[in-house]
Amino acid sequence: MEFRELVRRRRMVRQFQPGPIPREVLLRVLEVARHAPSAGFSQGFDFVVLDESGQVKRLFEVTNHPEFPYEEDKEFAPCYVLAISNTPAYLERYSRPDKERFGLQKAEAWPVAYWDVDTGMAVMLILLAAIEEHLGAVFFGVNWGRAELLAELGVPKGCDLVGVIALGYPQDKEEFDPARFTARRRPLESMVHFGRW
Ligand SMILES: Cc1cc2nc3c(=O)[nH]c(=O)nc-3n(C[C@H](O)[C@H](O)[C@H](O)COP(=O)(O)O)c2cc1C
Numbered sequence: 001m002e003f004r005e006l007v008r009r010r011r012m013v014r015q016f017q018p019g020p021i022p023r024e025v026l027l028r029v030l031e032v033a034r035h036a037p038s039a040g041f042s043q044g045f046d047f048v049v050l051d052e053s054g055q056v057k058r059l060f061e062v063t064n065h066p067e068f069p070y071e072e073d074k075e076f077a078p079c080y081v082l083a084i085s086n087t088p089a090y091l092e093r094y095s096r097p098d099k100e101r102f103g104l105q106k107a108e109a110w111p112v113a114y115w116d117v118d119t120g121m122a123v124m125l126i127l128l129a130a131i132e133e134h135l136g137a138v139f140f141g142v143n144w145g146r147a148e149l150l151a152e153l154g155v156p157k158g159c160d161l162v163g164v165i166a167l168g169y170p171q172d173k174e175e176f177d178p179a180r181f182t183a184r185r186r187p188l189e190s191m192v193h194f195g196r197w
Contacts, residue, residue, distance in 0.1 A: 006128055013136025016077040016168030020051065025133050026079065029167070032129040036122035039114040040099055044089030045122045048153050051079040059164075062152065065144040077166035083123050083139075084150075085115035088158040119162045126165055136170030139163050 001009075030047060038044060050059055056076050064070055087107050094104040104110055123139055130137040141163045142149070150161060 001132060006131055009131050010127055012138040013168075013170045014138050014166075015075065015171040016136060016166070017171055018075075018078060019169060020078045021135065021167060021169070025135070026051070026167070029126055029129045029133055029135065030081070032125040033122040036118060036125055038118040038121075039090060040093045042090045042093040042115075042118070044086035044093075044115045045119040046084045046086055046155075046159065048082040048084060048155065049079065050082070056080060058152070059149070062145040062149045063142050077138075077168040079167040081126065081165040081167060082153070083119050083162045083165060084155060084159050085113075085119040085162050086156075086159045087113075087115045088156070090115050116160075116162055123163065123165060130167060134169065135167055138166045140166070 026049070030049075033045065033047065034043075036043075036045065050056055053076075056078075059080055060070055060074070060076070090110075091105055091107065093099060094102060107113075127137050127139065142161055146161055150159070155161075
């Protein structure tokens with residue numbers, strides 16, 4: 001698919017068929033994350049894939065906010081990919097001889113949390129790759145139970161959850177409608193500022 005067409009087609013999909021994603025398809029989608037750019041080529045993004053029903057159930061148990069619970073009849077996607085930024089990978093990379101002069105051996109010294117930025121870039125590639133495989137995807141944040149979830153999944157200290165990608169084959173009623181979002185997108189001239197804001 002041509003790049004512009006791919007970008008235009010990318011929309012978050014929130015209703016999925018229950019059927020599983022074949023592992024080889026999932027791996028093709030996730031493989032693109034390897035090609036994401038990263039500060040110092042630190043490649044500090046990791047993905048925990050939950051695609052067994054017990055794992056998915058547990059994900060939603062642990063992250064269920066007591067005051068704002070998920071809907072009781074919530075339909076799940078067959079697969080959830082936890083996008084995790086790996087801060088220690090950056091601190092280690094910037095401690096090496098070719099980078100140490102920048103003084104970025106501590107997370108607090110970084111003006112921008114590039115581990116989160118780079119993880120977001122990798123997520124974007126995954127969202128686009130999903131389209132080519134006829135998969136639907138939605139990225140969402142997790143606000144509750146984060147520490148418990150990461151501990152339970154054995155995520156190393158210093159790594160953090162940026163968000164989750166739900167993946168699955170979309171239900172027919174969510175088929176692509178190019179008109180649906182075009183009007184609500186900000187016009188280019190409102191977001192691009194030549195010379196100064
Ligand atoms: C950082 C981030 C967090 C988001 N969190 C949620 C979420 O919690 N639930 C949800 O349904 N969509 C979530 N979205 C999807 C946005 O609602 C969606 O990208 C936006 O409405 C534009 O629609 P589109 O992506 O289909 O073009 C999130 C997107 C981003 C980038």
